[in-house]
Amino acid sequence: MSPLLFGLLVLLLFAGEVVVTTRAQGTSGDKDVLVELKRFLQEHNKVNRGAYDSWPESDASPCRWHGVTCDLAGRVTSLDLAGASISGPAFGNFSRLPALSWLDLSGNTLSGPGDIGQCRGLVHLNLSRNLISGPLDLAGLTRLRTLDVSGNRLEGGVAANFPAICADLAMLNVSTNRLTGNITGMLDGCARLEYVDLSSNNFTGELWPGIARFREFSGAENKLTGSVPPATFTDGCRLESLDLSSNQLVGKFPDSITKCANLTYLSLWGNKFTGVIPAGMGELALVQTLILGKNQFDRRIPPELTNCSRLQFLDISSNMFGGDVQDIFGKFQSLRYLVLHHNNYTGGIVTSGVLRLPQLARLDLSFNEFSGELPQEVADMKSLKYLMLACNNFSGEIPQAYGRLGELQALDLSYNKLTGAIPASVGNLTSLLWLMLAGNQLSGEIPPEIGNCTSLLWLNLANNRLTGKIPPEMAAIGRDPGPTFAKNRNDASVLAGSGECQAMKRWIPASYPPFSFVYSVMTRENCRSIWDRILKGYGIVPICTNSSSPVRSDTISGYVQLSGNRLSGEIPPQIGAMRNLSLLHLDGNRLTGRLPPEIGQLPLVVLNVSRNSISGPVPSAIGRILCLEMLDLSYNNFSGELPASLSQLTELNRFNVSYNPLLSGSVPTSGQFGTFDEQSFLGDPLISLGRGSGKQPPPEAAGRSGGCEARDVTENHCGVVLFSLLVAFIAGAALFFLSNLRARFPVDQDPDPESFSWENHKCDSGKCALQMSTSSPPSGTSSSTATACSMAKEGWRPKPEEVPSPVSLELLMLGMRCTADAPQERPDMPDVLAALLDIAASCRYRNGAQLEFT
């Protein structure tokens, strides 16, 4: 054995000794703190608890506890309490863990930072997605390398922290807070900083040369002003990703951007840049994404740009270019996504050559002024997956040849002046997920071949002139989207975050659950990832998948909207096969015959067959659609008795059978039906309400109604008068609790309205709004609960990241309703409400479970 090796061994043994001794001291001290922490958390989280709840206190050392990591000496170095359903104030004794260097409390509902500012050893601190308010002061944390406080309610300036915490700081994320102050030069003392995200705050100031040192910089959605001086991009610029979107930057964008040779992502969306797009961008050899939309750039695009040989995503929407599509767009050979909506173009689709781009997967030319026939050449775009030509002035027929687009997943031709029949070749589009043809003048019958569209989940043919019967074959649409989703999951070229927000908003019905929830949580940022998720077949919202079971799961669900046509004949019983359907709109047609009982097999949330001539009994099978929230059978010829089974519909909150003069029977007074007033039964002389019209709904009915998703209940005219006393009472109670809620949740921050500006152009006058909600919601409502709920929704809307599912929203509403209904009976209501809020905010909701108040 060499002396060196021997020496090493001795050293190791000696070191081992030291380790053993310190472990004996360190562990007990740290364990005590963690036991204290566990108690503290248990005390503040009565209902829902994370893994800490089962930390075994009998262990001598806490080092194997879930989320705890120790060093060799047995000191606790890292604590991971991410997403552990922790609410309330933060623990005040973290600083008694002297070796703690890594702390993750993200994804909880903490309201304060505790004593974290004293944990001087912290290297990694993640407090993202909590409810922490007040100023950010972490000046004591001089060893930080990563700091993520995004998604809180921090206010005020942050300058006090810099350069105090800068020595080692490499990553800083303060996105999505309410921070203010001038950021110009603020981070210049942070020599190691590489990733900086300041987005979605209220920061002011101008851009400064320091940002060129970072690899990623996002100042998006702030109030940055001024022009971008050429000196901003210095020699040796390291930027790989630069996001300046949604600010108030003006002037020409400097050519010096060419110095940022490693740039792959650049977004200037939503500023007031003018002049020519800098030719220097052409030298950015690595750039993949250029988002330049919603500015006032000159319509001449420099030819140098076509030298960006990796450019995949080009968005120059909303620039009011006008005239013909510039020829240069046909020269970006590597493009996969070309987004040119809202530009007043009148022609040039074919001559520009964009239809010959070999790899183009998405072409969005919606909201322009194109006219004439749809270009035949589109049919030869082998790689085309998403074609959006909505809100133009196209006329003529849909080319038969579009049936060759075997890869097409979305075809949106809505709101044009298209005529003729839907071509039978549509049946060839087996990858199609969305078919949007609403608001045209299409005539003829729905081709039975549409049933061959096995992926088609979202079908909107509303407001055309379609005639004939609903083909029974249509019931086969969307029966197996699996292969298309599987393809998208494996396709690396589905660029993450490549989503198209405008189209998403257009395709999701804002007024109807379960889609209304997705719509309401959609922000400019997350619509891109929502799109990606949907394309891959991952659900967004827990929905019912089986009509006879209230169990919800996160799956994709579809809709069929055929409202406002001239369809006739009987609804085919085959419709019972459409097991992927949440929303079915057949209103405003000329349908006759009976409503097939098979409809009870669909896991529907919304069913509207209003304004047809449907006769016969209301099938009692409808009472089996347990997740049904809106049911409109008004303006038909239904006869016979209202089936008693309807009283099983505990989720129902809009119900309308008005103007079915032959309908008879008495309205169930139990369950949800206790809450519907005359509005639901107007023009039904044979129906007996069987109760005083002003009667207060039974408490259990009010308490158990499921959705408050419905948006506008404004159509309820006299109901409001009749129930005004009750409503006033509820309003008072609800407002009291709302004021409590406001303290804990932010008032809704609507996304920049213009970021979804599909209605600011010539498609206004409700044209495209119609597309999303082709028929008005049923007018009969449960006035007491619905009004209380709607008030709650107006006064308080959660930020999406705080309330991850509609279920939590429901729980919250449920709690508020219970509270509002009988406040005097529940002196402990604030506690119950607090518990509810905890659940709502963290929401580990067990499928089908009902929350019980005891």
Ligand SMILES: *[C@@H]1O[C@H](CO)[C@@H](O)[C@H](O)[C@H]1NC(C)=O
């Ligand atoms: C922190 O520890 C001190 C004793 O060192 C104790 O008095 C205090 O209550 C603890 N704080 C919390 C929030 O547990």
Ligand SMILES: *[C@@H]1O[C@H](CO)[C@@H](O)[C@H](O)[C@H]1NC(C)=O
């Ligand atoms: C912080 O936590 C969130 C959610 O758990 C995670 O998405 C994010 O990446 C983390 N931040 C850092 C810097 O690790």
Ligand SMILES: *[C@@H]1O[C@H](CO)[C@@H](O)[C@H](O)[C@H]1NC(C)=O
């Ligand atoms: C910062 O946090 C936000 C929200 O949590 C997240 O979307 C974003 O990706 C983060 N930024 C960086 C650079 O990680």
Ligand SMILES: *[C@@H]1O[C@H](CO)[C@@H](O)[C@H](O)[C@H]1NC(C)=O
């Ligand atoms: C920024 O300030 C304006 C008022 O000046 C306010 O309406 C807005 O909500 C603030 N935005 C954020 C993200 O705090």
Ligand SMILES: *[C@@H]1O[C@H](CO)[C@@H](O)[C@H](O)[C@H]1NC(C)=O
């Ligand atoms: C921000 O600070 C910079 C440098 O300190 C200063 O030049 C600039 O005028 C300030 N901008 C605003 C909007 O206050």
Ligand SMILES: *[C@@H]1O[C@H](CO)[C@@H](O)[C@H](O)[C@H]1NC(C)=O
């Ligand atoms: C650009 O990226 C390359 C490869 O990652 C790296 O070697 C180089 O240093 C980067 N350039 C700058 C200026 O950061």
Ligand SMILES: *[C@@H]1O[C@H](CO)[C@@H](O)[C@H](O)[C@H]1NC(C)=O
């Ligand atoms: C594209 O780059 C090449 C050199 O890489 C250059 O010769 C050519 O002029 C550039 N084209 C344009 C249009 O700038």
Ligand SMILES: *[C@@H]1O[C@H](CO)[C@@H](O)[C@H](O)[C@H]1NC(C)=O
């Ligand atoms: C749309 O096309 C019709 C003819 O099809 C024409 O009369 C009308 O003026 C066009 N509208 C616009 C805005 O171009």
Ligand SMILES: *[C@@H]1O[C@H](CO)[C@@H](O)[C@H](O)[C@H]1NC(C)=O
């Ligand atoms: C159907 O698609 C295939 C290839 O996907 C194509 O060869 C065929 O011509 C198409 N049929 C019609 C009617 O468009």
Ligand SMILES: *[C@@H]1O[C@H](CO)[C@@H](O)[C@H](O)[C@H]1NC(C)=O
């Ligand atoms: C397409 O639909 C038609 C009519 O419904 C049917 O006859 C044909 O077999 C279908 N083709 C395929 C490939 O499913």
Ligand SMILES: *[C@@H]1O[C@H](CO)[C@@H](O)[C@H](O)[C@H]1NC(C)=O
């Ligand atoms: C639907 O749920 C019912 C009752 O929970 C069950 O009996 C039935 O098998 C389910 N049907 C399907 C297709 O999963």
Ligand SMILES: *[C@@H]1O[C@H](CO)[C@@H](O)[C@H](O)[C@H]1NC(C)=O
């Ligand atoms: C382009 O659109 C803008 C805004 O919608 C409108 O004011 C303008 O008249 C349009 N220009 C043309 C040439 O149609």
